[in-house]
Amino acid sequence: MIFEQVATGGCQSYLVGCEATQAAVLIDPELSRIDHYRGLLTRHGLTLKYVIDTHTHADHFSASKALGKAFGVPVVMHRLSPAPHADLRLDDGDTLIAGELKLKALHTPGHTRDSMSLLMGDRVFTGDTLLIGGTGRSDLPTGDPHQLYESLFDVLLRLPAETLVFPAHDYKGRSHSTIGAEKADNPRLQKTDRADFVAMMEALDLQAPTHLTEALRTNMSGGKTVAQLLSEAAARTPFMALEELKDRIGGNSRDLIVLDIREKDAFDGGRVPGAKHLPRGQLELRVNTELPDPTARIVTCCEFGKISTLAAATLRELGYTRAVALDGGMKAWREAGYPLEN
Known part of the structure; x- marks a missing residue:
């Protein structure tokens, strides 16, 4: 045996x-x-x-x-x-x-x-x-x-x-x-x-x-477990590094939409400059109105980088093939000392 x-x-x-x-x-x-x-x-x-x-x-x-x-x-x-x-x-x-x-x-x-x-x-x-x-x-x-x-x-x-x-x-x-x-x-x-x-x-x-x-x-x-969902989403979603996003917003990049998917109180408490607000719970219902161009480059962000990964994967399934997630989320953004807008 x-x-x-x-x-x-x-x-x-x-x-x-x-x-x-x-x-x-x-x-x-x-x-x-x-x-x-x-x-x-x-x-x-x-x-x-x-x-x-x-x-x-x-x-x-x-x-x-x-x-x-x-x-x-x-x-x-x-x-x-x-x-x-x-x-x-x-x-x-x-x-x-x-x-x-x-x-x-x-x-x-x-x-x-x-x-x-x-x-x-x-x-x-x-x-x-x-x-x-x-x-x-x-x-x-x-x-x-x-x-x-x-x-x-x-x-x-x-x-x-x-x-x-x-x-x-x-x-x-x-x-x-x-x-x-x-x-x-x-x-x-x-x-x-x-x-x-x-x-x-x-x-x-x-x-x-x-x-x-x-x-x-x-x-x-x-x-499925939550970890499985996150793993599967991460496997089909690219990420944008914190420094890359900082450089792009500093250079006034016009082809990038920063999509903050946190709830309103978190969004109002400090966000990436120029970020657009669309809570994760309303993403599928409002995406056609808020994001009419499926060719736009979109970086999703949340507090820890997990929900934004799920959101970016969802956007890609909906046809937004240039959607990416912010690596590390807003917590890492703040800890890096990068600019915030209230």
Whole structure:
């Protein structure tokens, strides 16, 4: 068996390959590591057969949809997953076969209702249900401490003690544990009474994950992250350097429109001299009136250079093929000490 564990911060993903057939599965891939997964597949000469998410992640962005599309392979999740891009939905007890690899789905809800663990030979991939020295939280959308108790004590902890445990998270640099070690040493698993366990979980005062809303939105719907939108916009949009714009307005360039897309209070508080105001929220509705010449050279600017990148990309899609974005935005312009107009 070919086995690669990929750590991304506290997140863990796994590439598992069959040496006899070169078939492979990828478990809980993270969006920022797509190129790394490609490299691992190439290095080992593996052919990806399935991309698997053990549950709907709320703290990072899944790469399952992107990888499924890129490699033309099914995205696998539990049947209760809300994700529309899940091509193959497993029920409790179903077995996924890739070459000589066999992964048995165990429905282990509690962290989320669509959580599943994957039992493969001597190991189990527990997602966020069972962690090393801990358990998944049960206070996020579709979480349930009663279900988590049952998943732990009635399913996972009944596996042989020597079963290796590979979770979807670990924040202390540990790679794996065993069922026996978790039974003996995991503090949360010492609460063997259901009522005590549920009370413990309900008393936890945990902060919400940093990207909770965006992660749930993208992972549940298959939509894009803001970072993806910005990256795609930046890839098809040229930029103008701060000094270049300063020189052009200083030379009274007549073929350049500086388009400030911030809200009015920000625009009135200080802008590039001669800038035209058109808030981003009104761009598509007013563009024909405010920018009648599609051949004009336009540089968009916002506070940090991000929304202006999206705006410049939109203008290019609308036919303004000379639209560019100001690199760094107005914050960088002010910090450089360049002229402002009020």
